[in-house]
Amino acid sequence: MAVSRLPDLALAGPLRRGDVPHLCEQVRTACARAPARDVVCDLAAVTTADLATVDVLARMQLAARRAGSGLRLRDPSPALWALLQLVGLPGLGGLVVEMERQTEQREIAGRVQEAVESGDPAL
Numbered sequence: 001m002a003v004s005r006l007p008d009l010a011l012a013g014p015l016r017r018g019d020v021p022h023l024c025e026q027v028r029t030a031c032a033r034a035p036a037r038d039v040v041c042d043l044a045a046v047t048t049a050d051l052a053t054v055d056v057l058a059r060m061q062l063a064a065r066r067a068g069s070g071l072r073l074r075d076p077s078p079a080l081w082a083l084l085q086l087v088g089l090p091g092l093g094g095l096v097v098e099m100e101r102q103t104e105q106r107e108i109a110g111r112v113q114e115a116v117e118s119g120d121p122a123l
Contacts, residue, residue: 006040009039014048017056028067038096049077050083070096072097
């Protein structure tokens with residue numbers, strides 16, 4: 001079992017455009033501490049899923065790219081994850097999104113569980 005490292009940044013509450021200078025400075029500081037390594041940003045406590053939040057994250061990603069690193073977003077809410085996918089942010093310029101969740105009962109960790117109904121047509 002791989003152990004994920006601690007996040008460099010843990011964001012909480014709503015993210016607004018006024019947060020950009022401070023958060024980008026934190027990203028640059030994290031990049032300076034460990035060059036050429038993704039900056040891990042925990043989003044589990046972020047309460048907003050709107051375009052202002054996406055703008056903040058995109059600017060943080062740009063700051064990381066300019067510092068020679070990438071940005072790794074950990075555990076965004078389902079709504080924020082859907083919005084990030086809608087605007088096409090994951091996969092661009094070093095942005096990686098990690099979805100963390102608990103393994104369901106009787107589910108084998110890391111595997112997809114499929115069920116077939118007897119009346120399902122063959123594909």
